[in-house]
Amino acid sequence: MISTLTRTERFLALWISMAVSICGLALAIAGREDPLLIHGLLILLFGLVCSYIVMFGYEEKAPGTERLSLYYDEPIKAGVIFAMIWAVFGMFMGVWVAAQLAWPDLAFDAPWSGLGRLRPTHTTGVIFGFGGNALIATSFHVVQRTSRARLPDQLSSWFVLVGYNMYCLIAVSGYLLGITQSKEYAESEWYADIWLVLVWVTYFVLYIRTLARRKEPHIYVANWYFLAFILVVAILHIVNNLAVPVSLGHAKSYTVWPGVQDAMVQWWYGHNAVAFFLTSGFLGMLYYYLPVRAQRPIFSYRLSILSFWGITFFYMWAGSHHLHYTALPDWVQTLGMTFSIMLLVPSWASAGNALLTLNGAWHRVRDDATLRFMMIAAVFYGLSTFEGSFMAIRPVNSLSHYTDWTIGHVHAGALGWVALITFGSFYTLVPVLWKRRQMYSPALIEWHFWLALAGTLIYVFAMWNSGIIQGLMWRTYTEEDTLAYSFVDSLKAMWPYYVARAFGGLLFLIGAIICLYNILMTIRSPDKAESRDDVPHPADLALAGE
Amino acid sequence: MSEFFHRKLERSAIGFVLAIIAAASVGGIVEIAPLFTIDETVEAAPDMRLYTPLELAGRNIYVREGCYACHSQMIRTLRDEVDRYGPYSLAVESKNDHPMLWGSKRTGPDLARVGDKYGDAWHVAHLTYPRDVVPESNMPAYRWLARTELRIDDLSEHLAAQRMVGVPYTDEMVKDARADAYAQANPDTDGVPGVMQRYGDETQVRAFDGVTSQLTEMDALVAYLQILGRLTDAAHKNTAAPETSPQPLD
Amino acid sequence: MDHEFWVVFSKSWGLFYLIAMAVAVVIYAFWPSNRRRFDKAKHSVLEREDEP
Numbered sequence: 001m002i003s004t005l006t007r008t009e010r011f012l013a014l015w016i017s018m019a020v021s022i023c024g025l026a027l028a029i030a031g032r033e034d035p036l037l038i039h040g041l042l043i044l045l046f047g048l049v050c051s052y053i054v055m056f057g058y059e060e061k062a063p064g065t066e067r068l069s070l071y072y073d074e075p076i077k078a079g080v081i082f083a084m085i086w087a088v089f090g091m092f093m094g095v096w097v098a099a100q101l102a103w104p105d106l107a108f109d110a111p112w113s114g115l116g117r118l119r120p121t122h123t124t125g126v127i128f129g130f131g132g133n134a135l136i137a138t139s140f141h142v143v144q145r146t147s148r149a150r151l152p153d154q155l156s157s158w159f160v161l162v163g164y165n166m167y168c169l170i171a172v173s174g175y176l177l178g179i180t181q182s183k184e185y186a187e188s189e190w191y192a193d194i195w196l197v198l199v200w201v202t203y204f205v206l207y208i209r210t211l212a213r214r215k216e217p218h219i220y221v222a223n224w225y226f227l228a229f230i231l232v233v234a235i236l237h238i239v240n241n242l243a244v245p246v247s248l249g250h251a252k253s254y255t256v257w258p259g260v261q262d263a264m265v266q267w268w269y270g271h272n273a274v275a276f277f278l279t280s281g282f283l284g285m286l287y288y289y290l291p292v293r294a295q296r297p298i299f300s301y302r303l304s305i306l307s308f309w310g311i312t313f314f315y316m317w318a319g320s321h322h323l324h325y326t327a328l329p330d331w332v333q334t335l336g337m338t339f340s341i342m343l344l345v346p347s348w349a350s351a352g353n354a355l356l357t358l359n360g361a362w363h364r365v366r367d368d369a370t371l372r373f374m375m376i377a378a379v380f381y382g383l384s385t386f387e388g389s390f391m392a393i394r395p396v397n398s399l400s401h402y403t404d405w406t407i408g409h410v411h412a413g414a415l416g417w418v419a420l421i422t423f424g425s426f427y428t429l430v431p432v433l434w435k436r437r438q439m440y441s442p443a444l445i446e447w448h449f450w451l452a453l454a455g456t457l458i459y460v461f462a463m464w465n466s467g468i469i470q471g472l473m474w475r476t477y478t479e480e481d482t483l484a485y486s487f488v489d490s491l492k493a494m495w496p497y498y499v500a501r502a503f504g505g506l507l508f509l510i511g512a513i514i515c516l517y518n519i520l521m522t523i524r525s526p527d528k529a530e531s532r533d534d535v536p537h538p539a540d541l542a543l544a545g546e
Numbered sequence: 547m548s549e550f551f552h553r554k555l556e557r558s559a560i561g562f563v564l565a566i567i568a569a570a571s572v573g574g575i576v577e578i579a580p581l582f583t584i585d586e587t588v589e590a591a592p593d594m595r596l597y598t599p600l601e602l603a604g605r606n607i608y609v610r611e612g613c614y615a616c617h618s619q620m621i622r623t624l625r626d627e628v629d630r631y632g633p634y635s636l637a638v639e640s641k642n643d644h645p646m647l648w649g650s651k652r653t654g655p656d657l658a659r660v661g662d663k664y665g666d667a668w669h670v671a672h673l674t675y676p677r678d679v680v681p682e683s684n685m686p687a688y689r690w691l692a693r694t695e696l697r698i699d700d701l702s703e704h705l706a707a708q709r710m711v712g713v714p715y716t717d718e719m720v721k722d723a724r725a726d727a728y729a730q731a732n733p734d735t736d737g738v739p740g741v742m743q744r745y746g747d748e749t750q751v752r753a754f755d756g757v758t759s760q761l762t763e764m765d766a767l768v769a770y771l772q773i774l775g776r777l778t779d780a781a782h783k784n785t786a787a788p789e790t791s792p793q794p795l796d
Numbered sequence: 797m798d799h800e801f802w803v804v805f806s807k808s809w810g811l812f813y814l815i816a817m818a819v820a821v822v823i824y825a826f827w828p829s830n831r832r833r834f835d836k837a838k839h840s841v842l843e844r845e846d847e848p
Contacts, residue, residue: 033700100684100686101653104676104677104684104685104686104687105687107686107687109687109689109690110690111611111690114612114686114688115616115686116611116612116613116614116615116616116686117611119612119615120612120615178611180609180610180612181645182609182612182614182647183645184614184650208559208560208563212559219559219562224566227563227566231566231567231570232566235567235571239574243711244707244710244711245707246700246703246704247700247707250700250703252606252704254644254645254707254708254710254711255644255645256644256711256712257644257645257646258640258641258643258644258713259637259639259640259641259642259646260640260641260646261578261581261582262643262645263640264577264581265578266645266646268574268578272574276570309569312569312570313569313570313572313573315573316570316572316573316574317573317576318573319574319577320577322650325622325623325789326620326622326623326635326648327620327635327636327639329580329581332577332580332581335576335577336577398622401622401650402649402651402652402656403651403652406650407651474626474627475624475626477626482629483629483630487630487655488680488682491654491683491684492682498684
């Protein structure tokens with residue numbers, strides 16, 4: 001890793017690591033009477049470990065200029081592995097939390113193991129840990145290949161990747177310690193948020209610099225999606241996290257937004273994190289890895305452009321559908337509902353574009369589990385965007401909101417779309433990165449595929465059932481015009497579904513562990529590919545199905 | 547013309563970036579900007595009280611433990627919700643909330659009006675081990691709250707930060723935050739009249755966890771739960787009728 | 797700048813912006829001379845070479 005950095009970059013890397021350590025030390029001293037102490041020490045330790053790694057490789061031979069004629073793939077390799085480690089961690093937390101809902105005593109008599117503290121470690125672990133690392137890794141790969149340009153330097157990409165993982169680590173450990181802003185999907189506190197801004201700005205600049213070096217006048221559409229993801233997430237993150245810390249020695253801060261405005265800003269953030277983190281970025285993945293794996297160009301390039309602008313424009317209006325029938329003004333609710341329905345057009349255009357790309361190659365989808373991951377992802381993308389628009393309609397929302405239906409919807413998108421497209425992309429990417437002919441075990445990919453699909457379906461069906469039952473029980477009246485069921489009645493009715501959900505999640509987790517194992521074994525396998533082709537040979541694709 | 551424009555945009559990645567910002571920011575601006583002037587149209591609630599330092603500390607525990615993940619604090623304008631939980635929530639009720647805790651999921655019931663619905667002893671027993679009180683409950687147990695001392699030495703800083711983001715705490719409130727927190731949970735001490743004078747006569751002063759010897763996190767959390775929905779009467783005076791839930795299955 | 801002003805502004809200009817944006821994007825996507833560029837981009841990801 002260090003051997004690929006130039007002398008100047010090693011010097012800078014050391015300097016940055018030291019600066020991080022000093023910041024950690026300063027936080028620890030300022031927050032010595034606060035949970036901030038632990039985070040200060042954690043940051044200090046992280047900085048010291050990075051310094052040690054840099055110093056350890058400091059005297060290695062510097063890379064020559066021949067590096068400039070190759071793509072820079074080292075950080076991508078690390079990103080793929082980080083993503084899978086976070087996936088296993090985040091999904092394990094998810095299974096634990098799900099099990100706690102069915103068996104509430106499955107916790108220790110310690111504050112950190114309560115459901116309220118574990119839940120954000122699950123959401124952050126899978127969305128930011130798994131999803132974020134996957135996006136960073138694949139975006140570095142796609143931008144280099146489609147621009148036919150190497151990343152402009154070696155250090156920035158490592159700063160983005162390592163810095164981002166430090167953010168995830170601070171965030172997740174903070175929730176266990178009780179450090180949280182309570183803003184869903186943005187729970188991390190002020191100092192972690194500031195650090196993420198630094199990382200993200202570097203990411204953005206790096207991306208733009210790489211694009212500026214491209215050999216083609218046209219920017220390939222996958223990069224548009226990645227760029228929108230990077231940009232808009234920055235805007236959302238900064239606006240939603242504006243806060244005043246209690247003091248520089250406190251982890252705790254208070255958001256600047258009061259009541260109604262806070263709710264609107266939070267769901268403008270929350271919904272667009274789904275749009276630009278979990279949709280736009282992963283569509284970027286889809287528009288590159290699907291054509292490459294299928295060895296067919298995307299069905300309609302024009303359609304991909306139209307849906308890009310549609311998604312970028314419409315999504316931003318849709319957040320208020322999270323606040324139907326609340327104290328938010330009615331016209332804002334109506335606007336949110338209208339745009340949510342309009343969103344269906346660009347969403348289905350993307351899903352259809354992906355499926356039509358595969359039209360004529362169905363035999364390959366049948367034989368190649370990797371391609372099947374991507375196809376099912378596109379199907380789930382279509383289904384969950386339809387469901388999303390449907391649930392944004394006010395009367396439907398009156399039933400679905402606050403119930404497990406929302407959880408089912410989110411997981412149809414997160415498991416069925418986000419995770420499956422990522423697995424499909426990784427199975428395409430890993431042999432390319434490590435220059436192997438194919439993955440270590442095609443049979444394990446098959447196993448992973450069926451476990452993931454079964455897990456998703458069990459999960460989603462359980463939550464649909466429980467959500468609709470909950471919603472109906474809460475609003476059922478007796479003939480005497482009183483409420484028919486107490487809240488506890490509805491809770492009792494949930495039990496079998498909570499068990500089923502935990503089981504579905506467990507299947508999905510096992511699949512992810514298999515994926516991590518398969519990737520690690522591919523790296524260890526001696527089977528080097530002879531050619532340096534960037535795409536699998538048709539012969540390998542056929543092999544993968546055996 | 548537009549085509550020429552787009553090609554130029556695309557050729558320099560920066561232009562493209564600006565186009566994305568322009569496309570993406572409008573929705574947010576159009577929906578959010580008007581909300582900052584909404585105070586002009588929000589119901590007035592002259593009787594609105596502020597959270598006492600003890601209640602604010604309790605609220606922070608509610609946030610810390612992630613209670614919002616399973617409990618909403620937002621009663622929608624639907625008849626069944628009003629029948630189950632009480633008058634629907636008004637914007638003004640959360641105008642001093644940084645952050646808001648409306649929530650998005652009801653694994654447990656809504657808590658917007660839970661204040662005074664149960665006694666302190668019920669809350670203490672329930673938080674200690676929920677299934678002792680509600681056998682079917684799947685809520686986690688929070689036993690350690692009753693044995694953890696509440697940190698009050700920095701409450702002045704908390705109130706000052708709240709004031710900085712717009713909550714109208716007075717200098718006196720900020721200065722006496724620590725003493726007020728202590729007095730609110732110790733009804734026989736000298737500080738009580740000061741609390742009543744600063745935060746209103748309806749402020750609840752008692753040993754919330756049933757023990758006066760130590761000020762615990764349990765005291766603070768129960769004090770907070772008991773004030774939920776009771777900072778103003780505005781919602782009870784509101785006369786607009788809630789909507790009947792649409793019944794698509796009828 | 798009172799509340800009414802912002803609401804009217806939002807309800808009218810948001811709409812114009814939406815339409816102008818949609819028209820511009822459709823024109824760009826279907827402009828005849830862009831066809832070749834799009835086709836090239838479409839096939840570019842399938843080219844097999846692994847050097848910048």
